[in-house]
Amino acid sequence: MDLLSQIFVEPFALMVEMPDLLVQTLWEGFVSGVLYALIALGFVLIFKASGVFNFAQGIMVVFAALTLVGFYAMGVPAIGALVLAVAVMFALAWTVERVVLRPLVNQPDIILFMATFGLTYFLIGFGELVFGGEPKQMITDELMLPTGASDFEFGGGYVRIQHLDIAAAVIASIMIATLGVFFSKTRIGRALRAVADSHKAALSVGISLNQIWVIVWFAAGIVALVTGIMWGARSDVSFALQIIALKALPVLILGGFTSIPGAIVGGLIIGIGEKLGEFYWGPIIGGGIESWFAYVIALIFLLFRPQGLFGEKIIERV
Amino acid sequence: MIYRESGQYKTSYEADRAVFPLRQDRIGIAVIIAAAYAAGVFGSDFLLQAVLIPFLIFSLAAIGLNILVGYAGLLSLGTGAFMGVGAYACYKLMTAFPEVNVVVWILMSGFFSAAVGVFFGLPSLRIKGFYLAVATLAAQFFLQWSFNRIPWLYNYNISGAIEAPLTTLFGVPITGATATAEARYLVVLTLVIGLTWLASNLVHGRIGRQWMAIRDMDIAAELIGIRPLHAKLMAFACSSYFVGVAGAMMVFLWYGGAEYNVFNIDQSFFILFMIIIGGLGSLIGSFMGAALIFMLPIGLGIVLPAITEPFGITVGAATIEHLRFMIVGALIIFFLIVEPHGLARLWQIGKQKLRVWPFPY
Numbered sequence: 001m002d003l004l005s006q007i008f009v010e011p012f013a014l015m016v017e018m019p020d021l022l023v024q025t026l027w028e029g030f031v032s033g034v035l036y037a038l039i040a041l042g043f044v045l046i047f048k049a050s051g052v053f054n055f056a057q058g059i060m061v062v063f064a065a066l067t068l069v070g071f072y073a074m075g076v077p078a079i080g081a082l083v084l085a086v087a088v089m090f091a092l093a094w095t096v097e098r099v100v101l102r103p104l105v106n107q108p109d110i111i112l113f114m115a116t117f118g119l120t121y122f123l124i125g126f127g128e129l130v131f132g133g134e135p136k137q138m139i140t141d142e143l144m145l146p147t148g149a150s151d152f153e154f155g156g157g158y159v160r161i162q163h164l165d166i167a168a169a170v171i172a173s174i175m176i177a178t179l180g181v182f183f184s185k186t187r188i189g190r191a192l193r194a195v196a197d198s199h200k201a202a203l204s205v206g207i208s209l210n211q212i213w214v215i216v217w218f219a220a221g222i223v224a225l226v227t228g229i230m231w232g233a234r235s236d237v238s239f240a241l242q243i244i245a246l247k248a249l250p251v252l253i254l255g256g257f258t259s260i261p262g263a264i265v266g267g268l269i270i271g272i273g274e275k276l277g278e279f280y281w282g283p284i285i286g287g288g289i290e291s292w293f294a295y296v297i298a299l300i301f302l303l304f305r306p307q308g309l310f311g312e313k314i315i316e317r318v
Numbered sequence: 319m320i321y322r323e324s325g326q327y328k329t330s331y332e333a334d335r336a337v338f339p340l341r342q343d344r345i346g347i348a349v350i351i352a353a354a355y356a357a358g359v360f361g362s363d364f365l366l367q368a369v370l371i372p373f374l375i376f377s378l379a380a381i382g383l384n385i386l387v388g389y390a391g392l393l394s395l396g397t398g399a400f401m402g403v404g405a406y407a408c409y410k411l412m413t414a415f416p417e418v419n420v421v422v423w424i425l426m427s428g429f430f431s432a433a434v435g436v437f438f439g440l441p442s443l444r445i446k447g448f449y450l451a452v453a454t455l456a457a458q459f460f461l462q463w464s465f466n467r468i469p470w471l472y473n474y475n476i477s478g479a480i481e482a483p484l485t486t487l488f489g490v491p492i493t494g495a496t497a498t499a500e501a502r503y504l505v506v507l508t509l510v511i512g513l514t515w516l517a518s519n520l521v522h523g524r525i526g527r528q529w530m531a532i533r534d535m536d537i538a539a540e541l542i543g544i545r546p547l548h549a550k551l552m553a554f555a556c557s558s559y560f561v562g563v564a565g566a567m568m569v570f571l572w573y574g575g576a577e578y579n580v581f582n583i584d585q586s587f588f589i590l591f592m593i594i595i596g597g598l599g600s601l602i603g604s605f606m607g608a609a610l611i612f613m614l615p616i617g618l619g620i621v622l623p624a625i626t627e628p629f630g631i632t633v634g635a636a637t638i639e640h641l642r643f644m645i646v647g648a649l650i651i652f653f654l655i656v657e658p659h660g661l662a663r664l665w666q667i668g669k670q671k672l673r674v675w676p677f678p679y
Contacts, residue, residue: 118650125643
């Protein structure tokens, strides 16, 4: 009885009693949700265009941020480092297409999936070898990102909002909107959608698959760079980010593998759900549930709606 | 010349179905096993403790995962956590019933991880491929969290770690601080040989054929009368059993103690890499993959300084670790492109070449 009240009554009572805490938790969940959504977006881009489930997206985030910080540490000015990081992401996309995707074309999906494990480990080793494994400070000020925080009075308390988080949300929205326009209005965007629909039909109207793959991997690299900057500014740039980036997988299960709106909604659900769960229900079972909460949500979701919230097709069921 | 089957006639169906149909293979296996036991008696402590014991344990874990991924075609990323279940189950059993021999508990602990594995394998009835991989990630993170946050599992130790108490077999200490590397190695070797034999019988028998049918085409398998529910959950159970025993052996016969973060996701990945490089759906591949992935850093640590030191470059331990990641990653991509069946396939090709050598026509 006591336990039931702890689960079903007390958290809600606490929410009503201290609305400022609730809003704070919601906001934090929202921001981490945006970041999850950004990582998931990188997955979706690649999955739609090449059918590859890119496990390496998480490490691409770390790698992009590391490159940026690494170039800056070598004395390149911030803007130059940013340009160089973009160039590195392009080189990565081109190399991946040449070395990994092209020889493995027409292989079963699962083989390509495992190839991206290899890519992940290669990038971890390469990044640590070149830039060192220790955590680094993101160059927030040099990139003209706002810092500091504002307190808003709300419901008898204060809600503290980091300026950086607002910037993250704004930049993420701008990027998603840009991607949306890019996909629906430009020539390349239309080609991308054609490839996503059917590889064979796209080939037969003269779209170069290899070129498209380089473009989507590059786009995913840009998304990774932005995510890396945002996340790196919130904590710091380290390889621990990679474990957090795995959370994008449950986000995808929730949102569906092929849907960009799904990635965003899924990210927000996971981010907010996780923070609420951790704050209000976590203490009952000892706290720290953030590490697995998202996966368990995804697991339950898989049992009832395997195609996700916005997924296009019913996934292969047995 | 030597490796030729001429003159070896099969006169019964049993002989035809044998796992090692060639006399040379049988002799070879006997020689390897004898050499492995001899290594336990004559090998140095370093060789046993740092190379052979972990190699055997990882091989066993790789066999377990190979049953699931290679034979039944179900991708799992929760291996590390299932190893942990075996280790913690063994610890609880050992401390609750210290009068029973530890080897019994190591073998029993696999049943606990099998039960947990079946539970987390339930989603596999509806999903497969990377959806299943994500579902097993839930197992990985949830179980790892439980090892940390449920104090009952580590008997309310203040350190939060589990430690191997002193136990003996035939009067010789095999776990705990006073156990010699030789004693532990011989126990590990015997267990691994026994369990490999069991796994070999499993995959060559009716159950193994069911798994392979499910892997190759599940709908056709169902049509010829294989129940996917049984076959898949059986695969999860058997796989987790082997993995759990490997986990228990890792803590009690190798490390001597462990914390929850030993069973992290990197452990899962490394065992997955072992079977990708060694060969999916091959027992000998599990051994080869474990050898390659596990020995790689040791080999690099010896070879790299030897190459670079004449040029005045010193290679630190961190660099070797980074290089290991790079090489493992590159090897995986290389094997997936060039030889998707892994080292085991190379071994097969080599054997085939040997059979016709020196007259290939």
